[in-house]
Amino acid sequence: MSGHIIQPDIIHEFLCLERGEGIYVYDKAGRKYMDAAAGVGVMALGYARKELADVLADQAMTIPYVHAMRFANQPSNDLANQIAEFAPEPLNWSFFASGGSEAMESALKIARQYFLQRGKPEKSRFIGRWQSFHGNTIATQSVGGHLGRRAPHQPMLINWPHIPPAYCYRCPFGLSYPNCDIQCAQALEREICWQGPETIAAFVAEPIVGAAGGATVPAPEYFPLVRQICDKYDVLFIADEVITGFGRTGKNFGIEHFGVTPDMIVTAKGISSGYAPLGALIVSDPVMAAFQTGSGKVDHNFTFAGNPLACRVGSEVLRLIEKEKLVEKAAARGKQLFAGLENFYRFPFVGDVRGKGLLAGIELVQNKEKKTPFPLEFHAYQKINELALDEGLIVYPGGGTADGYIGDHFLLMPPLIISEEEVDQLLTLLERVLTRFGALV
Ligand SMILES: Cc1ncc(COP(=O)(O)O)c(C=O)c1O
Incomplete structure (x- = not known):
């Protein structure tokens, strides 16, 4: 030891x-x-995997680091282009972080900035679900709803609302599918209205809850209803695909099982297959259009954002996922x-x-x-x-x-x-x- x-x-x-x-x-x-x-x-x-060790070594000797605040680099451009092909339309823009928590933190900040661009500064709060996990930073733990993981930091967390999970085996409403009117999704509409739709920026959920729920799959109607509710109240839907992304569930992204397109996908884990620390926030064209026609600026970065080593690995992983x-x-x-x-x-x-x-x-x-x-x-x-x-x-x-x-x-x-x-x-x-x-x- x-x-x-x-x-x-x-x-x-x-x-x-x-x-x-x-x-x-x-x-x-x-x-x-x-x-x-x-x-x-x-x-x-x-x-x-030798292919991945080789690209790491090659990139380390070519250029291992570029400061993404001020300079571009080819591996991150390439990976963003590949992801634009791999992710559902119109999710065509990527920001690269060092893991899932950073990617989710980026999603929360960029969702907020999206509403600033649109002149809706009050839309700055997020709705999560109980029995969910979205990362270990303060903001991501706040939107997460895993009691055990929240407990030590409870007084430090941001007071954002949560709705019950989509957990059919132990329905939080005591109902059983299909005679439940998908109350777990209806709860989102009630929560948005209670909080005031003008204050809510986004709803955050994993398509299939991984570690915090034990692979709980919602009813087929759940995400279509969530999408409708979010659209009705001008609330973004952020899909946490840190576990479910990059093929894990048998589709490119887990949300594709439900025929719904989120406004943002947060992903990590399989994206680099463990050969480098990497996470991605994938954002839709309409969301980015607000920045394009607005200030033209995204006020967010990390020292290791868009890291060439990690992105080069990500590119090769995606190439191999497709090839194999x-x-x-x-x-x-x-x-x-x-x-x-x-x-x-x-x-x-x-x-x-x-x-x-x-x-x-x-x-x-x-x-x-x-x-x-x-x-x-x-x-x-x-x-x-x-x-x-x-x-x-x-x-x-x-x-x-x-x-x-x-x-x-x-x-x-x-x-x-x-x-x-x-x-x-x-x-x-x-x-x-x-x-x-x-x-x-
Ligand atoms: C669903 C989900 N979101 C976010 C995270 C946080 O990712 P990371 O540990 O890479 O920061 C995890 C990690 O397990 C996760 O399972």
Whole structure:
């Protein structure tokens, strides 16, 4: 243990991962693990990709850094052009940051500036959802609604409103789809009206809630309704695709499953497949038109914005995603994965299996009929994590699933390059983990 590194746990030593290859990582002792979490939804192309190491080295020797406040650079121009092709129309403009939180922070500021351009300075507040996560900075944590992550900083957070999540397994309105009139979306209209539409700049939501919800998928009508409500009140819709972007769910972007186009997409993780810190804010033509016909200025930058090293990697990742048809593969492997996961409903503690493509969530319950979560003290998600590691499998466990406080789930989001045989192996390993977990409950 270094004794000098600040990590989320400074008492217990983390397992030190030393190297990776394909979808596998190896610890210092040489033990092999299947990384079914892809780091944390990051390693889309897998480990030890020479193409990515090569472009990094080449870019480092060409020009590793350019100050984006004052100069342009080719890799960031190229990546912005590629993303304009890859993202739905009319999302054609990109700002590059170093990760998801920075990209979301950029979205909030640029949404605000959009309304300044349009002479609506009061539109400066944001609506998020409970049981959501949008980043670890103060503003992104404020729009996020994960109680546990908000708790230590609660007094520092901005007092923005939240609506209940689109969480059919435990409907916050006590209703069941399709006899619910999509109350979770209707709640947005009520909140906008209560707050005063003239004060609300944007609504922020993940198309499929990843870590904070355990891959919760809303009803098909949810986002079309959200879009209608946002349009009615001149409120922007910001889709957080930090996890769901770049093919993870079997479409280029997760929101495409719902036939809706957001005004902004915030994305990161898979965009660089972990070979450089990178996030992107993708903005629509109409939003940028307000800047073009307005001041012509966007008042926002970071020292590492549009970094040539990171953007060059992003370009190569996108080229490989397209060349290797990884979006289509994620859809196909996802079908295989979900077909296998369905069998795990036979375990009495598997309450819900959900998600899309290669983003799968399994919610664990003590009593399946009553959907009773495990008591907090039982540490169900930590137990799954430990058993999985012991079986040589890395999953992404999470808590607070049921109400932000209690409830347990784990996510599977393996690299998009996972093969058919490897999905079968993943299911075999997971079956062992669940069988061992069953002996503890
Ligand atoms: C949905 C979502 N938004 C935002 C973020 C923040 O991204 P980052 O950790 O790269 O700052 C995350 C990170 O896990 C995320 O899952």
